[in-house]
Amino acid sequence: MKRLLISLALAAAIPAFAQEPIKIGLVTALSGQSARAGEAITRGLQVAIDEINAKGGLLNGRKLELLRRDDESIPAKGVIAARELYFKEKVAVLIGGLDSPVALAIVPIANENKMVFMDPWAAGTPITKNGAKDNYVFRVSAVDELVDKAMLQYAQKVYKAQKPGMILVNNPWGESNEKGLTAALNERKMKPAGIEKFEGNDVDVVPQLSRLKSAGTDVLFLVGNVGPSSQVVKSLDRMGWMPPIVSHWGPAGGRFTELAGPSAKNVHFVQTYSFFGNQSPVGQKVLKALMAKYPDIKGAGDVTPAVGVANAYDAMMLSALAIQNAGSTEGKKVRDGYYKIGKYEGLIKTYNKPFTPQNHDALTENDYVWAQFIDNQILPVGMHK
Amino acid sequence: MIGSALVSGLGLGSMYGLIALGFYVTYAVSSTVNFAQGSSMMLGAVFAYTFAVKFGWHFVPAAAMSLVLCALYGLLVEIVAVRPFARRGSNAWLMATVALGIVADNTVLFTFGREPRGFVLPWASEGLMVLGIHVSKMQLAIPAFGLGLAALLHWFARGTKYGKAMLAVVQNADAARLMGINVPLAIMAAYAVSTAFAGAAGIMIAPLFNVHSDMGTLFGLKAFAVAILGGLTSAWGVMLAGLLFGIVESLITAFLGSSYTQILTFTLVIVALAIMPNGLFGRAELKKV
Numbered sequence: 001m002k003r004l005l006i007s008l009a010l011a012a013a014i015p016a017f018a019q020e021p022i023k024i025g026l027v028t029a030l031s032g033q034s035a036r037a038g039e040a041i042t043r044g045l046q047v048a049i050d051e052i053n054a055k056g057g058l059l060n061g062r063k064l065e066l067l068r069r070d071d072e073s074i075p076a077k078g079v080i081a082a083r084e085l086y087f088k089e090k091v092a093v094l095i096g097g098l099d100s101p102v103a104l105a106i107v108p109i110a111n112e113n114k115m116v117f118m119d120p121w122a123a124g125t126p127i128t129k130n131g132a133k134d135n136y137v138f139r140v141s142a143v144d145e146l147v148d149k150a151m152l153q154y155a156q157k158v159y160k161a162q163k164p165g166m167i168l169v170n171n172p173w174g175e176s177n178e179k180g181l182t183a184a185l186n187e188r189k190m191k192p193a194g195i196e197k198f199e200g201n202d203v204d205v206v207p208q209l210s211r212l213k214s215a216g217t218d219v220l221f222l223v224g225n226v227g228p229s230s231q232v233v234k235s236l237d238r239m240g241w242m243p244p245i246v247s248h249w250g251p252a253g254g255r256f257t258e259l260a261g262p263s264a265k266n267v268h269f270v271q272t273y274s275f276f277g278n279q280s281p282v283g284q285k286v287l288k289a290l291m292a293k294y295p296d297i298k299g300a301g302d303v304t305p306a307v308g309v310a311n312a313y314d315a316m317m318l319s320a321l322a323i324q325n326a327g328s329t330e331g332k333k334v335r336d337g338y339y340k341i342g343k344y345e346g347l348i349k350t351y352n353k354p355f356t357p358q359n360h361d362a363l364t365e366n367d368y369v370w371a372q373f374i375d376n377q378i379l380p381v382g383m384h385k
Numbered sequence: 386m387i388g389s390a391l392v393s394g395l396g397l398g399s400m401y402g403l404i405a406l407g408f409y410v411t412y413a414v415s416s417t418v419n420f421a422q423g424s425s426m427m428l429g430a431v432f433a434y435t436f437a438v439k440f441g442w443h444f445v446p447a448a449a450m451s452l453v454l455c456a457l458y459g460l461l462v463e464i465v466a467v468r469p470f471a472r473r474g475s476n477a478w479l480m481a482t483v484a485l486g487i488v489a490d491n492t493v494l495f496t497f498g499r500e501p502r503g504f505v506l507p508w509a510s511e512g513l514m515v516l517g518i519h520v521s522k523m524q525l526a527i528p529a530f531g532l533g534l535a536a537l538l539h540w541f542a543r544g545t546k547y548g549k550a551m552l553a554v555v556q557n558a559d560a561a562r563l564m565g566i567n568v569p570l571a572i573m574a575a576y577a578v579s580t581a582f583a584g585a586a587g588i589m590i591a592p593l594f595n596v597h598s599d600m601g602t603l604f605g606l607k608a609f610a611v612a613i614l615g616g617l618t619s620a621w622g623v624m625l626a627g628l629l630f631g632i633v634e635s636l637i638t639a640f641l642g643s644s645y646t647q648i649l650t651f652t653l654v655i656v657a658l659a660i661m662p663n664g665l666f667g668r669a670e671l672k673k674v
Contacts, residue, residue: 197643201603203594206393207638210386227501240519258503
């Protein structure tokens with residue numbers, strides 16, 4: 001009788017174990033200046049997770065469950081949250097890194113403990129190119145050095161740039177892009193008209209811009225978050241000089257038109273996706289799901305910042321394929337599962353072997369789209385007549 | 386390039402001067418200052434934004450109400466962070482004013498939010514051509530307002546009996562009291578005027594900048610350097626030092642590049658003070674022991 005009871009208890013426990021959810025961790029800024037972007041990442045992940053769960057989950061019916069933690073854009077808080085999600089919650093994949101410094105702080109934890117870290121936003125080049133022998137960090141987002149190449153390509157193609165000048169925020173992000181832009185120019189045997197830095201809190205950038213103007217700058221390369229970028233645009237307005245401005249994606253992070261005024265529309269910046277215009281079947285499906293789940297989304301204009309939603313959606317779908325390929329949630333197997341992904345029709349593009357041991361970035365410079373602010377909406381360049 | 390650098394320098398320098406005048410006013414009356422003048426400047430901008438943009442008031446009443454609230458904040462600074470320490474001969478007001486500034490910054494961060502907001506005044510950003518240089522109306526208004534205020538302050542301190550009464554307080558508070566001067570009131574008034582000046586600077590800079598909780602930090606620091614450079618005992622001196630600081634800063638950036646701006650500007654301040662310890666326009670004080 002006792003044996004029978006034990007057997008019955010075990011039999012009952014087996015399906016319960018099979019139904020145990022696969023935990024997906026998210027570490028991002030959910031409060032403060034970047035809260036909107038953190039919410040966009042959450043929504044992209046949640047829509048993907050709902051879709052996967054509706055199809056029966058992964059690994060013989062295990063549903064996915066999202067666990068979120070707020071890093072407040074502070075690396076130390078990101079590290080604490082990452083440790084908790086990896087070691088206590090045993091997440092199969094940790095997604096996160098809205099800010100490059102936070103992502104860079106999490107990278108060594110992932111690599112040392114052989115646990116997967118997927119970055120859907122932060123663009124710092126060394127996040128995926130981190131020099132680790134055994135690399136567990138993947139990304140579905142823009143990469144600084146590729147953005148820099150794309151900025152030059154765009155400036156030459158659209159504005160026939162001969163002597164671009166750089167106006168860069170004086171911090172590690174600006175520095176990283178100075179290297180990237182200089183390398184991109186060197187590749188094409190070009191030299192910048194000038195390289196100028198400005199502080200995030202500078203009121204007046206006219207002296208720096210005057211130097212660039214005197215040096216014959218024909219296109220401005222701008223790198224800075226939304227506040228500092230708006231100071232550059234306002235200073236240009238005061239000078240009465242408005243050269244074409246090709247920018248990294250900083251302006252997309254906030255109320256750029258409110259801060260920079262009517263000239264905000266002159267800044268063309270890089271994005272990875274836009275929900276405006278003709279959508280692929282995947283685009284239509286995701287937009288429909290977003291509108292059904294979130295009452296504040298009435299149309300494409302309400303999906304903001306769109307890159308957060310799109311990158312996170314594809315990052316989750318590719319991670320699900322990796323788990324399925326691995327047949328397990330164990331770190332090393334999941335990591336190798338990413339390398340086995342073949343063709344996948346995603347939101348941003350159709351991926352074809354997106355990851356290899358040598359390449360942990362799914363997007364290239366050919367996947368970027370160029371956008372501008374028209375009033376408070378980010379539209380692809382040329383859409384607004 | 387020189388022309389536009391000069392215009393930029395004059396605008397920024399006037400801001401530094403205006404905030405530094407606040408240091409002068411309280412120092413002249415009580416030999417104490419509010420080290421967190423940057424926070425007072427930030428409050429001026431945040432109040433004006435709230436009234437003008439959120440509540441939809443006309444700019445003039447919004448600015449006036451902001452200045453009144455800044456003056457009230459000045460009274461709070463004096464009562465909470467200066468008087469209890471100065472009365473006992475302690476210099477702890479140095480730290481107390483900094484602490485109160487941090488409290489103000491964080492209260493605004495919590496209530497106003499972390500996201501910078503734009504304070505757009507279309508007439509302020511309208512451009513004009515002056516001697517072939519493109520300048521905005523606000524860039525011309527700021528130095529005019531700053532110099533006008535310095536002139537008014539100079540006249541008030543030297544030409545009116547109230548001004549003389551305030552200056553008497555610092556020379557000998559006991560004697561001033563015996564002569565019927567309300568010393569605590571004079572000091573409170575000085576603090577109210579001081580923070581109102583910083584608030585005025587905040588309101589004027591807001592359309593050129595963005596409104597956020599830490600917008601005043603760097604300004605406050607530079608304004609203090611300007612106050613020391615000017616000499617703290619002369620309203621004109623402080624204002625002129627502000628203009629000089631702003632112009633030098635802009636010219637260094639324009640001719641040598643922004644990498645050198647802070648290094649050279651602050652090196653020049655140290656050199657100037659080493660040669661003239663009482664500041665460019667200050668007078669040596671006589672201290673009876």
